[in-house]
Amino acid sequence: MDNPRAVDRLCHATGLLLVLSGLGHLGVFAVDGGPWVGPVSWRKPVTFGLSFGLTLIAITWVTSYLHVGPRLRSALLLVLAADCVVEAGGITLQAWRRVPSHLNMETPFDTAVSMTLAVGGGVLVALLTVFAVASFPHRPTGPAGMPLAVRSGFAILLVALASGAAMIARGVVLTRTGHQEAAYRSTAPLKPLHGVSLHAVFALPALAWLLSRSPWSERTRRRIVATAVGCYTAAVAAAGVRAVLTYR
DSSP, X not given: OOOHHHHHHHHHHHHHHHXXXXXXXXXXXXXXXXOSSSSSSTHHHHHHHXXXXXXXXXXXXHGGGSOOOHHHHHXXXXXXXXXXXXXXXXXXXXXXXXXXXXXXXXXXXXXXXXXXXXXXXXXXXXXXXXXXXXXXXXXXXXXTTHHXXXXXXXXXHHXXXXXXXXXHHHHHHHHHTTOHHXXXXXXXXXXXXXXXXXXXXXXXXXXXXXXXTSSSOHHHHHXXXXXXXXXXXXXXXXXXXXXXHHOO
């Protein structure tokens, strides 16, 4: 698919379906009940559906400001969309089967799902890292404050990718060495850091876009974006300190 606009529409539609899936499972939780936390809960298809959907929509939008060839961008976005569907789909499947989705090696099927999710996570890290790196050699386009917002969002996103990779790596090691329950618990300290840093790539550019609709001067808008970047960075740093203090 070489038409960038068609790719953007496809990715936005896919992201919207994932968001709707997450919201739908919130309704399932309201009816079915059960625990909200833990390795087996309706929280996972809810939060991952919303997260993957919003991330796909955000990345599709934000990368339009990057100096990336249209064919390369389209190819990367198509792989990203497929990966998001596989990740959210695997997590949702396991929730309906009432078994853990990540780090679950109890049966051959569970192992296949778990490893697929782990590989998909690696693909996600690689794709988003490519986009993040591409934001720095050439100044992103867009209204006042957008270049800083895009670059900062991608830089903070790298923290989310690193923390996510750390959770998967440590969990797999613990699982492979026979510490299944410890593997499930091991992700808890890094979850706040991962969650906070994951959506900066949407929140900061969205702020810059909203400010472009205001009557304020470009200088004022840049200052507001810079202040927001500082506040977001402080929040990520606080989550990082918490992760270090609670990591075991």
